Amino acid sequence: MTDPILQLQDILDRPHGPVLVAVEGRHDSELVSTPHQHVRGQLFGSLRGLLSVGVDDGVWIVPAIHAVWLPPNTPHSGRSHGPFHGWSVYVAEPACADLPQRPCTLRTSGLLREAVLRACNWEPVSATPLTGSRAHIAAVILDEIRSLPVEPFGLPFPRDPRLQRIARALIADPADDRDLECWAAWGAVSSRTLSRRFVTETGFNFTAWRQRARMLRSLEMLATGMPVTAIALDLGYSTPSAFIGLFRRTFGETPAAYRARL
Template sequence: MRNVLAVQADSLPGRIVATSNEYPTHHRIARHDHRRSQLLYAAHGIMVVGTETGRWIVPPERAAWIPAGMSHDVHVLAQISTRSIYVEPEVSAALPSDCRVIGVSPLMRHLLLETLDLPLLVEAGSGSRPDLIYSLIVHEIERAPVLPLDIPFPADPRLAKRCRAYLAHPSPHDSIDDWCRDLAMSRRTFTRRFRAETGTSFAQWCRQAAIFAALPRLAAGEAITTLALDLGYESASAFTTMFKRLIGMPPSRYLAMSQPLPSPTLRAAIASIDG
């Protein structure tokens, strides 16, 4: 089904439901939840999925998995074409129970395109073509690789505020000692609490935050060399290596798959995400 509002998805019948939407740059879908789990695929463009515990950036040809009942919002950073698959929790116990960004295999990509014209009601277990398409999509979700495109926020308000400030202005000169001083914590206490509340080390979180911040800047047309030096890399090639390792593609390919982002600065984009 085409052009079904996200907040209306729960009214659609069926154990698995497919929808398609086009959204303009800067479009926002307000905080809401679904009784089904949702696979939100970005065929083109860039979006950010936000929850109380973090942000997940979804580049082109990647997808966000949002478990049933999880309150979330969506902010479109660059004009986007989406496909959504809503799955009742009882369809498979092997589906993820946490929010994540996943890689989309060529098979899943083609299957998602095929859902555009499937009937609304599909009999489960019938062996019909629509039933087999949906079954294969569920299997592909179960085996999809998790991509490191999440920025977890601590529950501690002071730590979370400091994390958001860094995300808005990532600096290669920030050190763990700077954060400890700002938060009036010993290095040992900070390190222990940061890992306990984010599930990752301070250094890894900062690397993730820098790549997260780089995506909208790349989409805005900023030069890779300028961006790399700004984020503390010695060269564009060093930045490209890290970008490819985390995102799964070089910046040049990412740029070719993205629509331009009109916002002239990263600060405006990040401020609008957190606003």
């Protein structure tokens, strides 16, 4: 999939122009977008495949029924996991005033998806304002961004640099089973401080944060076709059933059901 940010750079960097620009694309292998930002707000989602999105304070996982909203000038990076078919909507900065002011994941609706796909067919991309039915469709998309429920698919990072180092190590190797005391010693921080600040800075205690990191990584692994048993063992679970049980409690379905839907 051609990076839409590069493809539409001329439009995206203009403070004026159409209130909304939408693009759709496919990619047969991994797609990597290096850290960047632009003056337009961006909503992007997946029709098939899985995305992970990096922002300053965390990582966002985007399954096929969710989308990520990024306000204007938000630094971010992205990566797909396996074949990917998705879309992006870029919203002019003035129209973002009453949209979410922080990055978030949204549960997409059928109305949003159909409106976005209709907007993706507006070719060629023009710098002129939208009128008529196109203006109405753009208004529907903006209203959906404004009103759709926020979903907790992010993994917030702690602000303390010592805790960030620990968090990034856990993301790099979710199967690392060192306990809190060992991680505190490795990060040159007391176990009491590590425990307390993880809660105050991320909203999760250390154990829950690590489990969440493992669950989100499992979504990436499922998207690549990796067997459930191999995923469970690679993530440090003693048995596949232990992993399957936690996955069901976290996402409301088994890994096999999730993969079939993905």
